[in-house]
Structures are given as C-alpha cells and as structure tokens.
Amino acid sequence: MGAPGFPETLVSLLFCCSLLTSGFTLCNGSSEVRDFVAAVTSECHYLNGTQRVQYLDRYFYNQEELVYFDSDKGYFIAKTEFGKPDADYWNNNKEIIEDERSSVETFCKYEYEIDTAEGITNRRDPQSSDAAKNKMATGIVGFVLGAVFFVVGLVIYMRGRKGNRNIHYNIHNRKKW
Numbered sequence: 001m002g003a004p005g006f007p008e009t010l011v012s013l014l015f016c017c018s019l020l021t022s023g024f025t026l027c028n029g030s031s032e033v034r035d036f037v038a039a040v041t042s043e044c045h046y047l048n049g050t051q052r053v054q055y056l057d058r059y060f061y062n063q064e065e066l067v068y069f070d071s072d073k074g075y076f077i078a079k080t081e082f083g084k085p086d087a088d089y090w091n092n093n094k095e096i097i098e099d100e101r102s103s104v105e106t107f108c109k110y111e112y113e114i115d116t117a118e119g120i121t122n123r124r125d126p127q128s129s130d131a132a133k134n135k136m137a138t139g140i141v142g143f144v145l146g147a148v149f150f151v152v153g154l155v156i157y158m159r160g161r162k163g164n165r166n167i168h169y170n171i172h173n174r175k176k177w
Contacts, residue, residue, distance in 0.1 A: 036062055044108035055104045069100045
C-alpha cells in the first residue's frame with residue numbers, strides 16, 4: 001500500500017487541528033458545559049494619581065453582576081434580586097464594611113505606589129519592546145513551520161499519486177500493455 005493520498009492526509013491534519021483547538025469533551029460525550037462561574041474583581045480607579053481613588057469590589061455569578069461595593073458610597077449595592085440578601089448581610093456586618101472601606105488605603109494606594117516605583121507610568125513604546133519582538137519572531141516561526149508542513153504534505157501527495165497510476169505490466173515480457 002502506498003503513501004496516503006492528499007485528501008486523507010488533509011482530513012487527518014484538519015481532524016488533529018480541530019481536536020487541539022476545540023478542547024475536550026465531557027465524560028458523557030457532549031461539549032455542553034453545565035458548570036457555573038463565580039468571579040470577584042477588585043478595581044481601583046485613579047483620578048490625578050492618588051488624590052481621588054474609587055474602589056469597586058464586584059461579585060459575579062454566571063457572568064452577571066449580583067452585588068458590588070462602592071467606596072464612594074461606602075456600602076454594598078445589590079444589582080439583582082439574587083444579590084440583595086448578600087448586600088443586606090454584608091452591610092449589617094461592621095467588620096466587613098470597615099474592611100471594604102479601608103481598601104482604598106490598604107489596597108489601591110499601596111498598589112499605586114508599587115506600580116509607579118516599578119515604572120508602570122513610564123511605559124516604553126510597545127513596538128520597541130521585547131514582548132513585541134518576541135511576538136513577531138513567534139509569528140515568523142509559525143509561518144515558516146506552516147510552509148514546511150505544507151511542502152512536505154504536497155511532496156507526500158505527489159509521490160502517492162505517482163505510485164497509484166494504473167499501469168499494468170506483463171510479468172513475462174516486462175512490457176507495458
């Protein structure tokens with residue numbers, strides 16, 4: 001049996017690529033995800049350095065914001081009916097409210113000082129950064145590898161076609177019919 005033809009090679013290559021890019025299926029064979037996603041974000045919004053800082057502590061469930069803390073208001077605000085019990089409980093707990101209110105000083109201003117000391121405010125031109133150069137090199141390497149695989153696949157295909165010609169030989173006379 002000769003080398004696989006171009007269509008078979010292409011199909012198997014596309015199948016492998018689709019497996020790599022699509023992720024894995026669940027144990028029952030479906031790709032439907034039934035899990036929930038819970039997320040919390042803590043955001044610091046700066047105006048004129050640290051002269052005016054707003055701290056937001058946001059709580060999400062399935063990509064929907066349920067409740068958030070706003071340092072300008074000083075309490076939790078429910079965004080949906082599901083967030084109302086949490087907001088009521090947290091607003092009635094003095095320790096939680098004081099901890100959230102102090103986050104402007106202990107979290108936001110502290111992080112701002114660290115970031116400015118590291119030079120985050122003096123960012124370099126992104127086109128001359130090392131990360132941009134590495135991304136460019138990665139893209140070039142990917143292109144070259146893709147071209148190499150294409151040429152190798154084409155060579156395999158052409159050799160497979162040469163071996164599959166319908167030429168019959170007479171075994172005794174060694175002549176073509």
